[in-house]
Amino acid sequence: MLTIEKQQENSSYILVLKGEIDASNSVMLDQAMQDLIATGTKSILVDCEGLEYISSAGLGVFMSYLEDFQEQEIDLKIYALSTRVFEVFKILGLDQLISIYANKKAALEA
Amino acid sequence: MKHQLKIYCQTTALSDLRLFMQTTLRELQVSEKDQHQLTLAVEEVCANLIIHSHQCNGKDQIQLIIKDSPEKIIFEITDEGKAFNLLDYEVPDLKKVVSEKRKGGLGIILVKTIMDEIEFESNKGTNTCRLIKWFRS
Secondary structure: OEEEEEEEEOOEEEEEEEEEEOOOOHHHHHHHHHHHHHOOOOEEEEEEEEEEEEOHHHHHHHHHHHHHHHHOOOEEEEEOOOHHHHHHHHHHOHHHOOEEEOOHHHHHHO | OEEEEEEEOOHHHHHHHHHHHHHHHHHOOOOHHHHHHHHHHHHHHHHHHHHHHOOOOOOOEEEEEEEEOOOEEEEEEEEOOOOOOHHHOOOOOHHHHHHOOOOOOHHHHHHHHHOOEEEEEEEOOEEEEEEEEEOOO
16 A cells, blocks of 8 residues: 655655555556656655555666656655665665655755 | 465555565564565565566466575465576666666565575476575574
């Protein structure tokens, strides 16, 4: 089960992810990312406080946009990952490619 | 001790797989961190089979058997689809995955990093992938 909520804060958009992302629903994350890119925003934050699980299908969505984000100068920040989920980012070395912060405050101030 | 689950080849069955893995691994007193990572690795293999070998055909089934002993846990995944031998696939370079905007390939990195041994055999149309995790005290 996955819910994705979109919030706007000043010129930034926040995606609030709750539940589990796997091959059955990663398309929802992909669609949400595309929708945000279409707004022309330069700042996307992803709130993962309620994200309990993410498989490679979901991680692949983030990965597949990194190049586009760089080209279009879109700033992607992920925050509030649980220790278990953060471990998975680390196994893949995604913590070196994506800006990850402890909480929303730290992400906004960085 | 042997624990067994059969799932239909639909991605929506992956949540049942996770529940089974977590319940079994908790029973086996595996640490929370290992529960999470082993669940992920087994799911990656099953998701690959469901999508690539069975094209999400809900009539097909995959069987998972978990066998434990004091020093290791074996996850045996059996199906009767097109053989998908993980060992034939090289771990892709992460930078290449990014530059090619690929959504796949990460699962193989996870399985090969999390598990200690991977075995594969195909016999008379039945494929068996064995993922082994050693617990050394």
